[in-house]
Amino acid sequence: MRYLLLSFLMAFSVVAFAQKTYIYCGQLVDTKNTTMLKEMTIVVEKNKIIDVQKGYTVATAADKTIDLKAYTVMPGLIDCHVHIDHETNPNRMLAFQQNKADIAFGSIQYSKTTLMAGFTTVRDLGGSVSIAVRNAINKGQIVGPRVYTAGKIISSTGGHGDATNGLREDLMNISELNSDVVNGVDECIKAVRQRYKEGADLIKICSTGGVLSLEKDGSGAQFSEEEIRAIVTTAKDYGMRVACHAHGAEGIKRAVRAGVTSIEHGTYIDDEAIALMKQMGTYHVPTIIAGKSVADSAKKPGYFPEIIATKATTVGGLIQGAFAKSYKAGVKIAFGTDAGVYAHGKNWMEFEYMTQAGMPILECIKAATVNASDLIGVSDDLGTIEKGKLADIVAVDGDPTKDVKVMGKMVFVMKDGVVYKSTK
Structure with missing residues (x-):
């Protein structure tokens, strides 16, 4: 006693x-x-x-x-769009030379650099080892920000997330390279459930083409609205939100109508898409620095294949204007940079580009704290x-x-x- x-x-x-x-x-x-x-x-x-x-x-x-x-x-600060497991590099052979362990070791430095830049939380929107990186940070094994990750992205055949674009036919049929490719409602539902099983915190899809993939068009729609709705509905069942990579207006509108939580990039956003986003409460995550970075890299001979360089030059120069248009119209804005497309640690430069487009700096900081925490769903703890x-x-x-x-x-x-x- x-x-x-x-x-x-x-x-x-x-x-x-x-x-x-x-x-x-x-x-x-x-x-x-x-x-x-x-x-x-x-x-x-x-x-x-x-x-x-x-x-x-x-x-x-x-x-x-x-x-x-x-x-x-x-x-x-919170960056709502990063890729913590890679960084821009003109060596296209890296994808064939690095094992997952190599990628993971690289992520250790990227994670630390991001935290030291003041970004204590990030939303990772696509990576092969991002779930493992998140877990290692949470266990205190490596230093980095609090990570909420989508794991592997979900793409349609030939879409922005299809890693076999531009490869020869025998490589196109390698199952591992097609693990994030789906077509039709049933496959979309299964993919969301698989991401949940793997430990993802949210879902990332591509409803249009992209810039840094070997597809010829970065703006065309690449999922039907029915497919996106199936993804959103299933994700909701599993307690997950959906981030949507989208450049073209049609792909943006399909995704917004289907209920995605955020539109990433939004390069060719039009008035109808803006009205829909305001109606649905959809966030716009602009990633201006990514657009400027790829446009600059495209000027360097040999940095990108010609098909990517052409898209980077065109699309990269439009993202800041798209942000200005949606912000001034009253669309909800959350801070996101697409870190990895440019060198990690320079995330802060997005603040400069946002103010250039008309958003006062304190509103920019709010977008990187209050709005970002709301987008992720962690407002009770952060922001x-x-x-x-x-x-x-x-x-x-x-x-x-x-x-x-x-x-x-x-x-x-x-x-x-x-x-x-x-x-x-």
């Missing part, structure tokens, strides 16, 4: 005197109200924010303080610095409302209460 009482008192004392961390913020971005707050204190205990206070609260001797008085603090939220907190050196480029000067990164980058 005496031993039990002693154990209880020891446990109580650990709870009662658990160390808190007081983070002093010179400026704090209120992402919910898109305002800047001066001289604030965030109180963190373990992995949660337990209070946000005006002024610089005096900590006890037992507690820890982090001085960010010279910086602008905000919630951990704002509020009592009860997870302690994902970052800081930049400067005032982004005066110079958007300071979004690339990340000096402090905390994810889940753990500091990964510090000013000291």
Whole structure:
């Protein structure tokens, strides 16, 4: 009895005197109200924010303080469109030379780079090892952002996600290369169930052609509305949302009518598609930096095959204008960059391109926090610095409302209460 009482008192004392961390913020971005707050204190205990206070609260001797008085603090940023397991490279032979283990080892650096850039959460929209990477990060085996992944994408035959495009006939019939290709309602339903079985958090489909695949057209529709609806309905049954790669207007409209959660890219979006997206509450994830990056790479001789270079030059130059059109019309915007199409760690440049297109920087940051967490379905835990939220907190050196480029000067990164980058 005496031993039990002693154990209880020891446990109580650990709870009662658990160390808190007081983070002093010179400026704090209120992402919910898109305002800047001066001289604030965030109180963190373990992995949660337990209070946000005006002024610089005096900590006890037992507690820890982090001085960010010279910086602008905000919630951990969220990139809703990345490919954490690869990065742009002109060597087309890599796909035939790398085993999954090689790809996974490369992902270790990409993951760390992304986190150190201030992106504490990402939505991975297609990769061969992204589920394993997510699991390794969650187990603490590697350093990286919180990952929500679609695993392998779902594509139609000859579509953007068909890895056999442009290959000789015998290679086209390799089953592994066709594992993400479906046709007809039944195969669409089965593919969603398979992704669930494999451990995906969400579904990614391609309702139009793309830029970096060896198909001749990046804009044509590639799934019927009936097929997309089957995917969306099945995904909903399994508690998953659907992200849809779409450049062409018809493919966008079919996907939106069928109920996808987001349209990725949206290059040729038209007024009808915009009206449908507003009606359905569909998010637009613009990926402007991806368009600019592939257009720049297309200028380098031999970087892309001619068929890709032509599409990159055309499509890449239109994405920023498409974003401006949908944003100004009132479509919901979530921040996403298509990281991997360009070098990981430069995600912040999307903020610059978004402001160039007319979105104020605080709204851009809201798109990368509040809106992004809503799109993923994690608003209860992420997106704002509020009592009860997870302690994902970052800081930049400067005032982004005066110079958007300071979004690339990340000096402090905390994810889940753990500091990964510090000013000291």
